[in-house]
Amino acid sequence: MDRFDAMRAFVRVVEAGSFTKAAQTLHLSRTSVTQLVQQLEARLRVKLLNRTTRKVGVTADGAAYYERVVRVLAELEEIETGLPNAAASPKGELRVDVPSPFASMILVPALPDFHARYPDLQLDLGVSDRMVDLIGDNVDCVVRGGELGDQSLAARHVADLRLGVYAAPAYLARAGVPGHPEQLHDAQHRIVSFRSPRTGSAFPYALERGGQSVRVHGRHVVAIDEGNAYLAAGLAGLGVLWLPEYMAKAQVANGGLTRLFEDWHIAPMPLYVAYPPNRHVSKKLRVFIDWIAALMAAHAPVIRQGGAPAQDS
Structure with a gap:
C-alpha cells in the first residue's frame, strides 16, 4: 500500500461522501479506492468510515484523522512545489x-x-x-x-x-423601439428571461437615471438558464436582453444587436x-x-x- 495514495483516497471519500464519486474524481476504480481505505484502516487499526447502502459517514476518529491528513497532504505539496525548479x-x-x-x-x-x-x-x-x-x-x-x-x-x-440592454433589429422592427424602460411593460414588448440555475428565479432587471429607478419585469416567451442560449434567443428576435458588454460587443459591431437606453445606468x-x-x-x-x-x-x-x-x- 502506498500510504499517501491511501490518504488521498480517504480524503476524497470523506469530501465526496461516496466511494463511487471519489473513484471518479481520482480516475480509479471503486474497488481500488475501497481497498486503499480498507488497507489504511487495517494499518491504523481504527475504523475511519461508517458505510451503509445509502451513504458513507465519517467516524469520530475518522474526522480527527481527516483534519490532520488534509494538512499533511497540503504540506507535502508545498514541499514539492517549493523546490527551485518546481517553483518556477x-x-x-x-x-x-x-x-x-x-x-x-x-x-x-x-x-x-x-x-x-x-x-x-x-x-x-x-x-x-x-x-x-x-x-x-x-x-x-x-x-x-x-x-x-x-x-x-x-x-x-x-x-x-458592465451591463447593457439590447435587442435584435428584427425584434425592434416588429415591436417598436422603446424610448423608456417602462415601455417594456407594454403589451407588444417581450423580454428574454434569464433564470438562475441555482434558484430557478428570474434575475431582476433594474435601471436608474437621474434619481429615477425602474425595475422591469416584462412578459417573456422563453426563460433560459444558460448564457449562450440566452444570447441566441435575443439574436433570434425573441425579446429584449440584459447582457454584459463583452457578450454584446461583437454583435453590436456586426449589426446583430442594438443597444437601448444608453443614458440609463445598470449596476455592474x-x-x-x-x-x-x-x-x-x-x-x-x-x-x-x-x-x-x-x-x-x-x-x-x-x-x-x-x-x-x-x-x-
Whole structure:
C-alpha cells in the first residue's frame, strides 16, 4: 500500500461522501479506492468510515484523522512545489468550472497565453452555468458572475461586468423601439428571461437615471438558464436582453444587436473566482487566480466607489 495514495483516497471519500464519486474524481476504480481505505484502516487499526447502502459517514476518529491528513497532504505539496525548479513551473491538473459565454468569448481564446506561461499545468475545464459542489465534485475553483449564493466559500473579486440592454433589429422592427424602460411593460414588448440555475428565479432587471429607478419585469416567451442560449434567443428576435458588454460587443459591431437606453445606468455585475475555504490554496491554483485577475483587468476591471477602476494590488 502506498500510504499517501491511501490518504488521498480517504480524503476524497470523506469530501465526496461516496466511494463511487471519489473513484471518479481520482480516475480509479471503486474497488481500488475501497481497498486503499480498507488497507489504511487495517494499518491504523481504527475504523475511519461508517458505510451503509445509502451513504458513507465519517467516524469520530475518522474526522480527527481527516483534519490532520488534509494538512499533511497540503504540506507535502508545498514541499514539492517549493523546490527551485518546481517553483518556477507549477504542474499538475487544475479543475475549474466557468460560465459558457465567459469560456467561449474570454477564457478559451486567452488559454494559449496561460499554456505558454505554465506548460506543465493541465486545465480540466467544466463549462456551465449550473451549481457546482466544489468539495463533492473535487473542483478547485469556479468563476461566477453575481453575488455568491454560498457565503461559506472563499472568493476573490476579479472584475465588474458592465451591463447593457439590447435587442435584435428584427425584434425592434416588429415591436417598436422603446424610448423608456417602462415601455417594456407594454403589451407588444417581450423580454428574454434569464433564470438562475441555482434558484430557478428570474434575475431582476433594474435601471436608474437621474434619481429615477425602474425595475422591469416584462412578459417573456422563453426563460433560459444558460448564457449562450440566452444570447441566441435575443439574436433570434425573441425579446429584449440584459447582457454584459463583452457578450454584446461583437454583435453590436456586426449589426446583430442594438443597444437601448444608453443614458440609463445598470449596476455592474461582480465576477468572482470562488474556491473551498478549508482547501489548501496550492501554487497552481494561486497562479490561475492571479492570471484570471490580470486577464479581467483588461476586459472589465474592478470598479472602486466613485466609478474608477481599482488598481490591482
